[in-house]
Amino acid sequence: MVSTLTAVILALVLSWAATPLARRLAVTVGAVDEPTARRVHTRCVPRLGGLAIVAGFVLPLFILVALGTQIGLLWFSQRSLVLGLLAGGLAIAAVGAWDDTKGMRARHKLAAQVLVASIAWACGLRLECVTLPYFGHVSFWPLSFLVTIPWFVAIINAVNLIDGLDGLAAGVGFFACVANFITAYLGGYPGNMVICLLAATLAGAIVGFLFHNFHPATIFMGDTGSMFLGFMLAAIPLFGVGTHKGGTALAVMVPLLALGLPIFDMISAMVRRYVARRPIFAPDRSHIHHKLLDKGHSHRSAVLILYGLSLLFTVVALVAYVGRSLEIGFALVACSVVLFIVVRTAGSLPLFGAQPQDPRRARExxxxxxxxxxxxxxxxxxxxxxxxxxxxxxxxxxxxxxxxxxxxxxxxxxxxxxxxxxxxxxxxxxxxxxxxxxxxxxxxxxxxxxxxxxxxxxxxxxxxxxxxxxxxxxxxxxxxxxxxxxxxxxxxxxxxxxxxxxx
Missing domain, CATH: 3.30.450 (Beta-Lactamase)
Structure with missing residues (x-):
């Protein structure tokens, strides 16, 4: 655990130090987020902050390997999985950087995500089994490719879509890392210890970036960071496949539950656009964070409310991991009810600090x-x-x-x-x-x-x-x-x- 703690500190410091460099690079290449009617911010803010998260995550891992630590060598010994993790992560970050700088069509980004997920699958990062409440251990090995690709694409886009407020996507990703770390640590298998290292290092990189990204943000992670973060949150739980499939089968549900907020937002966005007969990838201003702002919440208040929801989903994920079927079912129902109540009524409750909404809404x-x-x-x-x-x-x-x-x-x-x-x-x-x-x-x-x-x-x-x-x-x-x-x-x-x- 000393080596893991060292990696966390290194990741935090490196990410914090690299963020100003990423900000200068973004301004130089023109990767600046302009304020528009759909955007929340009212000033130009540089993107490409995700490059700092990438550096804060990757460099500490190689430093542990160079120092000859046991956990670093254990991680690096799984060469195929390491290749899939790094090649896929760097490739999806490069796609995001291109989108932040030059712009990409939604279908091109989707094709790139499928390609990156295929690379990860070919290197052994595969979703082959899962443990479900009331169903037990479920294996779909023959259909591994058809399940793994949507797994990566869904989580990448869920994190990407929730990235609408200062520090929101980073905070949601941090709570997912905490859930992955705790469940892997409770598992106790050598492969799970590698998951602990990866989740803790990613969490450290996120915290270092949050010093610059929390409201009022001086830099955004952009698609570079959101897609890299989504890929890592999808890939890290699969890293124990080569050492203990049962542990992975249990842990694979944890990020799915811990990321319940962005996944719920992604599904609701797809349904909303389908009902309105609009393209699925068409942007809009009806996400959960937009609704909270429209109901009168300040920027920081909306982010803290969603942090609370993310923490709630993290607790549900941990209960689902250690609890029995009855406890799991109760936790899922309670979490769903709380999410529905908050989204529907948080803006009208003084408890949440919402300002009364002006009934005379100004026309566009x-x-x-x-x-x-x-x-x-x-x-x-x-x-x-x-x-x-x-x-x-x-x-x-x-x-x-x-x-x-x-x-x-x-x-x-x-x-x-x-x-x-x-x-x-x-x-x-x-x-x-x-x-x-x-x-x-x-x-x-x-x-x-x-x-x-x-x-x-x-x-x-x-x-x-x-x-x-x-x-x-x-x-x-x-x-x-x-x-x-x-x-x-x-x-x-x-x-x-x-x-x-x-x-």
Missing amino acids: ATVEALRRAVPWALMEMEAASGVDKLRPVLERFAEEAKLVALEVSSAGANGSARVKPWSWAQDAATAQQLREAVVAVFPIQLEGETVELRFRWDSEECAVNPQADMLLQLVVDSAERLLLRRPPPRTRDSRPHGRFSVV
């Missing part, structure tokens, strides 16, 4: 800007004398309506188009704003030609507001009338008469 800023800009745009387009006036009117409308971007595309049936494609964007618009902006698309059917107008704006709801859709439709209808309007015939008498004109 973009809708108000559209209300002011639409009448002017309609009058200008109705008075326009030709199609060439459409672009300047729409550009000024987009600027006054505070849109992020506006795009006009055109395709003719025979390869020709009267309206040339063009686009407009705010001068200060960033790639992040363009990627997260809500898009409303309006097609206009002309004679043998289709003109498509795309309006992009920043929205708290991360969806097209019905009021905004109605206002934009008025603008599109007026633009359609302008495009269909034929210019007056140019006869000899109707031509302008200059000084030397002939009548």
Whole structure:
């Protein structure tokens, strides 16, 4: 245990010291989180803080190996598992770093997660058995690959989605590490001692990072940290497979229960988007932490409430590990009831420090800007004398309506188009704003030609507001009338008469 304690201290110090370096690197490469309507913060905050967590976790392990400690050599002796842990962890951190810096589509990130999980499975980090209440020991060895991949992907995305407030994902990950450490220590097998080392080292790296990440945060872990943390929380319980499968079968339920909060949030988000007929990976502002903020909680108060829920899930995980079936069932039911009550009513209970909610909710800023800009745009387009006036009117409308971007595309049936494609964007618009902006698309059917107008704006709801859709439709209808309007015939008498004109 002395070596494990040494690793924890080293991880904490290294992570704490590496975070300012990660902050400077993030600013240099432009990995900065811009404030948007969906974001909670109101200032630019660097990302890439996850690099400090990676360094704080990996370096102490190799230091123990270099010092020749017994636990370090025991960990390093399982070469295949070590390869899967490090290769998978560094690969998923690299994917997150690319997303933090350049941006990635959701489906590309999902493909990368599946690939990384496959590497871990090939190296022996496999989910082959589990112990369930009332069912006992359940083995699914023939379907190990089909179970292991969703295991990794689900936990990676659960931690990624909960990363919405300062210190929230790090705190949730810390409690999961505590649950893994305690259950592995109670198991007592050599493989479980390795799990103790890994869980404690990861917890130390998280605490060192929290010194910089707790509200008000000076740096975010970004996808670099959240996906690395999710991968490690999924991989560490599987590290005892090579030494004691029974211990792993018991311990594998612990992170699932300890991560009950982010898993619950992930499932509710998927159901919510499915019911709303929106893409599963579409962002929104309806997560648990957003709801607490909307109910009047301060940033720090919301984080502490969710810390309490994470601690509750950790206790349930420990009860499930050491208790009998009746105790396990009671703990799961009690935890579910508490979670439901807190999410539904915490904002209205003075006990939780919520401020009374203003019943007169202000309309979204973009809708108000559209209300002011639409009448002017309609009058200008109705008075326009030709199609060439459409672009300047729409550009000024987009600027006054505070849109992020506006795009006009055109395709003719025979390869020709009267309206040339063009686009407009705010001068200060960033790639992040363009990627997260809500898009409303309006097609206009002309004679043998289709003109498509795309309006992009920043929205708290991360969806097209019905009021905004109605206002934009008025603008599109007026633009359609302008495009269909034929210019007056140019006869000899109707031509302008200059000084030397002939009548």
